[in-house]
Amino acid sequence: MTLIVTLIAVLMPRLSYFAAIVAFLCQIATFYLRHQGQQKQGVGDEIRRRAMLLDALEPFDQAFDLTELLRKAGTEIRNRAADSVESDYFASKAADGLVRLRDHLRENAFWNRCLYHECAQSGTHLLTIVMSSATLVFLFALAIVPSSTTANLTRVFIALMGFFVAYALLADVTSWKSASRAIESIDRRLDSIKSLSETELRSFALGELLAIFSEYTVATSKVPPIPERTYTKHRERLNTLWRGRENGLKTSLLGPAAPAGKGETLNG
Secondary structure (H helix, E strand, O other): OHHHHHHHHHHOHHHHHHHHHHHHHHHHHHHHHHHHHHHHHHHHHHHHHHHHHHHHOOOOOOHHHHHHHHHHHOHHHHHHHHHOOOOOOOOOOOOOOHHHHHHHHHHHHHHHHHHHHHHHHHHHHHHHHHHHHHHHHHHHHHHHOOOOHHHHHHHHHHHHHHHHHHHHHHHHHHHHHHHHHHHHHHHHHHHHOOOOOHHHHHHHOHHHHHHHHHHHHHHHOOOOOOOHHHHHHHHHHHHHHHHHHHHOHHHHHHOOOOOOHHHHOOOO
């Protein structure tokens, strides 16, 4: 919206003052909604991590913490999430224990790493297109649209508002790229212990698994949410790749399909 108002102000000097007011109000609303969204996302991420632990390990008392998290999430969000719960969200068939936790981490790491990469790619393309188009329009307007001192000052103000929008998108792209790189390292470490049994994990790799879980939590915190359109666009392809990793690439491509896992729900 801010970018549209910016174009109006550049091409229509008579409306530049009113466009500046609209751009300013849009920017304030954007900052507020972004802040509220980040708070809700933080609560959702914490609930997902705790749900993963509860599903992987033997049940343990989290009543106090979960009650507080659900209170912060709100009744509407809680009911909407409950309607979208899938019984086969996790692909692992292992019994409760460290093997199941490791499987959950591997699945989540793969999906989040790939989706963060796709988000960064899409965000970079969008940022390039928007900034290139805005620059061309500004140069075109300076050449053919009559202007005054007031109109020019208004345009500078609106351009500053547009800069904030571009900076926010650039921050999202940088965050997605950083998270994808961090999770790739975690994914490789998880792959190195994928064949260990429950006993071996408890005896030789418990510290490593706990360290990986902590690093995964840090890597996925404060990362912008994955847009649903990005998930939907790449779901089938990532399902195929995940089956290939788990069953052997040749078996996955030529043989029967394995359980869908994350392909049935949003965000690993």
